[in-house]
Amino acid sequence: MTDTPSAELVSRYRRQDEAAAEELFRRYADRLTALAQSRLSRALARRVDAEDVVQSAYRSFFLRARSGRIRLCASGDLWRFLVRITLRKVCRSARRHRADRRSVDREHAAEEAEAIALSREPTPAEAAALLDELRGVLAPLDATHRRVAELRLRGQEVEEIAAAVRRSPRTVRRVLAAFGEELERRLRGTPPPVEEGLLSYGDVVLLKQLGQGGMGKVYRATWRGSPVPVAVKLLRKPLRGDKTAATRFRREAAVLARLRHPGIVAVHGVGLLPDGGHFLVMDLVDGCDLSRVPPSSVAAALRWVAEAAEAIAYAHGMGVVHCDLKPSNLLLGGDGHVRVSDFGLARSAAGDAAPRGGTAGFMAPEQLDPRGPITPRTDVHGLGAVLRALLPERPAAVEALCRRCLAPDPAARFATAAELASALRRAARADVS
Numbered sequence: 001m002t003d004t005p006s007a008e009l010v011s012r013y014r015r016q017d018e019a020a021a022e023e024l025f026r027r028y029a030d031r032l033t034a035l036a037q038s039r040l041s042r043a044l045a046r047r048v049d050a051e052d053v054v055q056s057a058y059r060s061f062f063l064r065a066r067s068g069r070i071r072l073c074a075s076g077d078l079w080r081f082l083v084r085i086t087l088r089k090v091c092r093s094a095r096r097h098r099a100d101r102r103s104v105d106r107e108h109a110a111e112e113a114e115a116i117a118l119s120r121e122p123t124p125a126e127a128a129a130l131l132d133e134l135r136g137v138l139a140p141l142d143a144t145h146r147r148v149a150e151l152r153l154r155g156q157e158v159e160e161i162a163a164a165v166r167r168s169p170r171t172v173r174r175v176l177a178a179f180g181e182e183l184e185r186r187l188r189g190t191p192p193p194v195e196e197g198l199l200s201y202g203d204v205v206l207l208k209q210l211g212q213g214g215m216g217k218v219y220r221a222t223w224r225g226s227p228v229p230v231a232v233k234l235l236r237k238p239l240r241g242d243k244t245a246a247t248r249f250r251r252e253a254a255v256l257a258r259l260r261h262p263g264i265v266a267v268h269g270v271g272l273l274p275d276g277g278h279f280l281v282m283d284l285v286d287g288c289d290l291s292r293v294p295p296s297s298v299a300a301a302l303r304w305v306a307e308a309a310e311a312i313a314y315a316h317g318m319g320v321v322h323c324d325l326k327p328s329n330l331l332l333g334g335d336g337h338v339r340v341s342d343f344g345l346a347r348s349a350a351g352d353a354a355p356r357g358g359t360a361g362f363m364a365p366e367q368l369d370p371r372g373p374i375t376p377r378t379d380v381h382g383l384g385a386v387l388r389a390l391l392p393e394r395p396a397a398v399e400a401l402c403r404r405c406l407a408p409d410p411a412a413r414f415a416t417a418a419e420l421a422s423a424l425r426r427a428a429r430a431d432v433s
Contacts, residue, residue: 004023006024006027009023010024010078013065013066014065021062024078028078029054031079032054032086033053035083035087036050036086036089037050039087040090040094044093053086053089053090053093057082057085057086060085061082061085138150144165147164147165148161148165148179149176149179152179198269198270198271198272199269199270199271199272199281200271201272201279202224203223203224203271203281204221204222204223204230204271204279205221205224206219206220206232207219207220207222208220210231212236215235215236215239215245215249216234216279217236218231218232218233218234219231219233219234229284230268230284231265231281231282231283232279232281233279233280233282234277234279235249246277249280250270252280252342252343253267253269255320255346258318259315259320259343261311261315262311262337262339263308263311263314263338263340264311264314264315264339265282265283265331265340266282267280267283269281282341283339285331285333285341286334287331287332288331289327289329289330290304290327290330290331290332290338291326291327291389295390295391298391298395298398302424303424303425304330304332305338305424306421306424306425307338307421308325308340308386309418310418312325312383312417313416313418313421315340316379316416316417320343320346320347320348321346321348321374321375321376321378322345322346323346323374323378324344324345324358324362324382325383326359326361326362326385326386326389327386327390329341345358358382361385362389364382365381365408373410375410376417377411377414377415378410380405380414380416381407381410381413383405383417383420384404384406384420387401387402387405387424397430398427401420401424405420
């Protein structure tokens with residue numbers, strides 16, 4: 001049975017084949033034991049038996065397998081699943097022994113949790129994965145807290161760190177406690193509680209990476225069990241612990257749930273990754289964004305921006321201002337039509353407490369003013385900046401349109417995106433090229 005796929009062995013075990021169970025145990029037990037031993041500090045290794053941990057992990061696995069709660073899709077799935085169970089058992093054993101030895105000092109407990117994760121040299125693959133997790137934990141920290149964590153990772157003692165950052169040892173221990181707990185959670189792969197209505201990562205199948213930006217990566221995917229293609233946008237790992245980034249992701253899903261227009265990329269749902277990060281499932285647009293394709297003529301550029309303006313006019317009618325219009329957020333499909341994407345910075349046209357933001361070179365002056373009113377004319381400015389970017393050399397008539405859109409005073413711009421779209425259509429028909 002040595003070459004039998006793990007999925008088949010699990011299936012045989014469900015049919016009461018004990019030989020399959022023995023093979024599943026033999027196949028991974030030694031590697032799992034070595035893994036458990038490597039995650040224990042020397043002090044904990046004297047009290048926690050790695051072989052007992054692995055036995056307990058297998059008991060949990062066999063119980064789940066017998067009840068049909070395990071589904072294997074790829075050859076490495078079983079190993080990853082067993083690793084996850086084993087590491088959870090290691091952490092639970094460590095916490096139990098810490099509690100037996102001392103019931104106080106949450107700070108020391110966190111330091112020991114840190115020691116479990118960092119007590120030995122990782123393999124190159126583990127080092128890369130650990131680096132991703134560390135970046136994710138460090139990203140949302142302010143400068144002082146990040147410095148505390150970095151100095152601890154370099155092996156400095158609490159008193160040395162306190163002197164370096166000019167904080168009390170008590171403050172340093174508190175920061176390290178929070179850091180250790182979050183790192184431990186990530187290494188265990190324990191996600192935060194799943195909220196009602198969120199999709200599961202198992203609902204989609206990623207096929208190919210299509211692109212990436214500052215916030216995330218976009219993949220071609222399908223719904224599991226369906227050939228219908230979709231696009232999946234994953235929040236970047238270093239940002240998954242950043243509450244601001246997660247809020248922006250969720251905001252985009254909430255905004256797009258209200259917008260149904262052929263010129264706007266629809267979002268079908270928001271989901272939670274195993275490590276607690278978020279992903280969006282969206283319409284797949286076969287094509288590329290306008291930052292990567294030059295217009296074939298002035299008229300073509302005018303039509304593209306007119307289509308985007310018509311979609312934005314619809315969004316304004318629904319009370320939404322995009323606030324981040326730029327060529328990379330306008331997608332040109334295989335049918336030659338433009339669709340607007342990325343509403344992560346969108347705000348209510350009536351004003352709300354959403355964080356301000358945008359992209360340099362495309363932001364209206366009022367977006368840079370904390371008190372500047374964000375209105376539909378803010379997006380008119382963004383559309384004018386897009387047209388300017390698509391046509392570095394512009395005929396006089398197009399230059400006049402751009403200048404009106406980009407006027408510093410919002411009152412001097414086109415009053416609505418619909419009015420701008422009509423002007424762009426007229427210019428395209430006039431064949432100003």
